[in-house]
Amino acid sequence: MSLIEINGLKVHYPIRGGFWNRVVDNVKAVDGVTFDIEAGETYGLVGESGSGKSTTAKAIIGLEKATAGTVMYKGKDVTKGENRRKLDYNRDVQMIFQDSLSSLNPRKRIEDVIAEPLRNFEHLDKEEEKLRVLQLLDIVGLDADALYKYPHQFSGGQRQRIGVARAVATHPKLIIADEPVSALDLSVQAQVLNFMKKIQRQFGISYLFISHDLGVVRHMCKNIAIMTRGRIVEVGTRDDIYNNPMHIYTKRLLAAIPETNVNHREAHRKHRLEIEKIYQEQQKTYYDQDRMAFPLVKVSPTHSVALPPELAKKFEQQSENKGVNV
Amino acid sequence: MKRDIEDATTISKADLAKLTKEANEEATPSRLKIMWGEFKADKPALVSLFLLVFFILFVIIASEFIDVPKMMETNIMGYYNKPFTPDYWLGADAGGRSIVKELIVGSRNSISIAIGLTIISSTFGICWGLISGYYGGLVDLAMQRVYDFMMIIPMLMTIIVIVTIIPHYNAITLTLILSIFYWMGTSRLIRSRTLAESQKDYVAASKTSGTSNFKIIFREIMPNISSLIIVDTTLSFAENIGVETGLSFLGFGLPMGTPSLGTLIANANDPENITQYWWTWLPAAIEIIILCLSISYIGQVMRRTTNAAQRRGQDQK
Numbered sequence: 001m002s003l004i005e006i007n008g009l010k011v012h013y014p015i016r017g018g019f020w021n022r023v024v025d026n027v028k029a030v031d032g033v034t035f036d037i038e039a040g041e042t043y044g045l046v047g048e049s050g051s052g053k054s055t056t057a058k059a060i061i062g063l064e065k066a067t068a069g070t071v072m073y074k075g076k077d078v079t080k081g082e083n084r085r086k087l088d089y090n091r092d093v094q095m096i097f098q099d100s101l102s103s104l105n106p107r108k109r110i111e112d113v114i115a116e117p118l119r120n121f122e123h124l125d126k127e128e129e130k131l132r133v134l135q136l137l138d139i140v141g142l143d144a145d146a147l148y149k150y151p152h153q154f155s156g157g158q159r160q161r162i163g164v165a166r167a168v169a170t171h172p173k174l175i176i177a178d179e180p181v182s183a184l185d186l187s188v189q190a191q192v193l194n195f196m197k198k199i200q201r202q203f204g205i206s207y208l209f210i211s212h213d214l215g216v217v218r219h220m221c222k223n224i225a226i227m228t229r230g231r232i233v234e235v236g237t238r239d240d241i242y243n244n245p246m247h248i249y250t251k252r253l254l255a256a257i258p259e260t261n262v263n264h265r266e267a268h269r270k271h272r273l274e275i276e277k278i279y280q281e282q283q284k285t286y287y288d289q290d291r292m293a294f295p296l297v298k299v300s301p302t303h304s305v306a307l308p309p310e311l312a313k314k315f316e317q318q319s320e321n322k323g324v325n326v
Numbered sequence: 327m328k329r330d331i332e333d334a335t336t337i338s339k340a341d342l343a344k345l346t347k348e349a350n351e352e353a354t355p356s357r358l359k360i361m362w363g364e365f366k367a368d369k370p371a372l373v374s375l376f377l378l379v380f381f382i383l384f385v386i387i388a389s390e391f392i393d394v395p396k397m398m399e400t401n402i403m404g405y406y407n408k409p410f411t412p413d414y415w416l417g418a419d420a421g422g423r424s425i426v427k428e429l430i431v432g433s434r435n436s437i438s439i440a441i442g443l444t445i446i447s448s449t450f451g452i453c454w455g456l457i458s459g460y461y462g463g464l465v466d467l468a469m470q471r472v473y474d475f476m477m478i479i480p481m482l483m484t485i486i487v488i489v490t491i492i493p494h495y496n497a498i499t500l501t502l503i504l505s506i507f508y509w510m511g512t513s514r515l516i517r518s519r520t521l522a523e524s525q526k527d528y529v530a531a532s533k534t535s536g537t538s539n540f541k542i543i544f545r546e547i548m549p550n551i552s553s554l555i556i557v558d559t560t561l562s563f564a565e566n567i568g569v570e571t572g573l574s575f576l577g578f579g580l581p582m583g584t585p586s587l588g589t590l591i592a593n594a595n596d597p598e599n600i601t602q603y604w605w606t607w608l609p610a611a612i613e614i615i616i617l618c619l620s621i622s623y624i625g626q627v628m629r630r631t632t633n634a635a636q637r638r639g640q641d642q643k
Contacts, residue, residue, distance in 0.1 A: 058530075061534055062533075062534075063530050063533060063534065088536075090533075090534050090535065090536040091536065093534075094534060094535075095530075095531070095534045097527045097530070097531060098527075099527055102526050102527040102528060103527035103528055103530070103531045104528055104531070105528040105531075105532075105546055105549075105550065106528075106550065107549040107550050107552075108546075108549075116532065116535045116537060117535040117536060120535055120536035120537055121536055127339075127342070130342060130346075131337070131339060131342050134337045134341065134342060134345070135335040135337045138335040138336070138337045139335055144337070144341070144345045145345075145348075147345070163531075166531070166535070202333075
């Protein structure tokens with residue numbers, strides 16, 4: 001059984017206007033997202049800015065109210081506040097934020113920052129609590145003198161590691177990492193990512209890893225979902241996505257990864273332009289008249305793609321002929 | 327599960343004891359020390375601080391030794407007595423009452439009312455603004471309509487009417503009446519900053535750490551807007567001295583027979599007093615100017631203490 005199951009999650013924001021400040025329309029930030037996260041795995045959620053990745057994360061952790069759909073954890077729907085409280089949900093599910101500076105209260109010392117979840121859930125005595133904070137700092141590779149410093153006295157990478165330490169303080173089962181390294185420079189990115197991997201091995205934590213950096217996602221994740229305009233267009237293993245992309249959006253996203261090999265610069269550029277041309281031509285068929293993606297269709301046991309209806313039918317027939325369970 | 331973290335590190339209790347000792351030796355200076363450093367770096371503020379503290383203490387202690395009813399008795403022999411005479415250091419008013427004694431007791435009354443008014447109205451205004459700004463939505467809408475309603479009431483007129491209707495009131499009830507009308511400015515100011523502050527990630531992080539809303543408001547957000555609160559409170563203290571004084575000047579402040587800075591300045595209503603008997607109103611006017619100036623200097627130092635980027639003191643830590 002999966003650790004957490006997200007089913008048809010929708011987050012709509014009302015647009016108000018008109019004479020009585022009525023709801024005239026909705027911004028569909030997240031529009032029917034479905035996926036499961038297994039225990040101990042890293043699940044990657046990829047998409048461009050504004051595709052609803054962060055909103056999905058916030059709805060899962062309970063910072064954003066879900067308009068529809070369920071998030072099942074331990075058999076309970078945690079989109080409801082009372083269920084979250086009953087399960088001590090926020091003890092098991094924690095979050096790492098993108099902006100490490102603004103996610104740490106500038107008025108609090110690191111000791112108090114990391115101890116905050118401990119104080120809410122573990123109720124240790126003063127000595128034990130301090131010891132735990134020190135141990136956590138040690139795990140993320142910070143010196144003990146960090147205890148009495150303030151967030152602004154650290155570099156970006158150190159701050160992000162403090163964020164990681166706070167997130168693992170209560171032994172969570174799932175950590176939602178909302179672009180944890182996109183604000184850091186490349187050398188520090190690797191450092192923080194490796195810390196996250198190390199902690200995952202030690203404690204068996206699952207990650208929901210949100211990013212728009214496909215290189216980072218490839219490094220971190222086993223299963224990946226590609227999101228655009230509030231819907232998932234392609235789900236699959238790392239292999240499926242990187243070696244056999246089927247949706248034009250995924251293809252375009254992969255083509256946009258910068259290539260460091262200078263010798264094939266021209267060829268790479270040509271390839272990129274070709275993909276872009278195909279994308280422009282086929283845009284009409286791959287999205288419906290509201291420019292939304294189609295429902296997902298299984299093309300292999302691990303791989304699902306939001307294919308246009310005609311193509312989808314073909315795949316369904318094929319899989320029936322082959323006798324593959326859909 | 328608890329064993330996990332302990333297995334992953336080598337930190338033990340002995341290290342903790344050692345570190346605690348080190349930390350105590352190298353502790354960063356406390357708030358009060360920083361503030362004192364700031365005062366030392368700003369000489370006018372230091373003078374203001376001493377002046378204000380000394381003056382308030384003097385006024386409170388000295389007025390304990392003055393028999394107020396006796397002081398307020400009319401003494402025909404002292405009619406507009408000139409200042410700088412043994413019995414009347416600052417002269418006397420039309421009733422032959424000593425201006426010095428009136429000034430001391432009047433200052434105590436005015437300052438106490440101003441302090442009380444500042445504490446009550448600022449506390450209420452800060453809470454109102456914090457709650458309204460943090461929750462937003464319908465809560466904010468409802469609370470801001472109350473605010474709007476209070477704003478459209480003509481403040482001074484209403485206070486005058488209330489004071490006239492109520493048959494018996496003293497300094498405490500007057501403070502409470504004034505408090506009803508002086509929390510709005512603070513609340514709007516605090517609300518606007520809270521709106522911005524509650525969108526920041528550290529508030530979201532606190533929510534996901536399971537901290538209650540009440541704690542987030544008063545332990546997370548409030549310290550972050552403390553500089554605003556301190557500056558606003560000191561400035562509104564200066565302003566509140568003016569509130570009571572203004573009312574008393576108009577004759578609607580403290581009841582008859584209770585001296586205050588306002589009643590002393592009200593002596594200036596009489597053109598003869600302005601031209602000939604300047605001692606009846608000038609000391610009180612100068613005192614208010616000096617008090618308000620001192621408070622604003624002190625307020626500036628407070629602001630610099632809370633904002634590390636603006637500090638002038640030697641110890642920048």
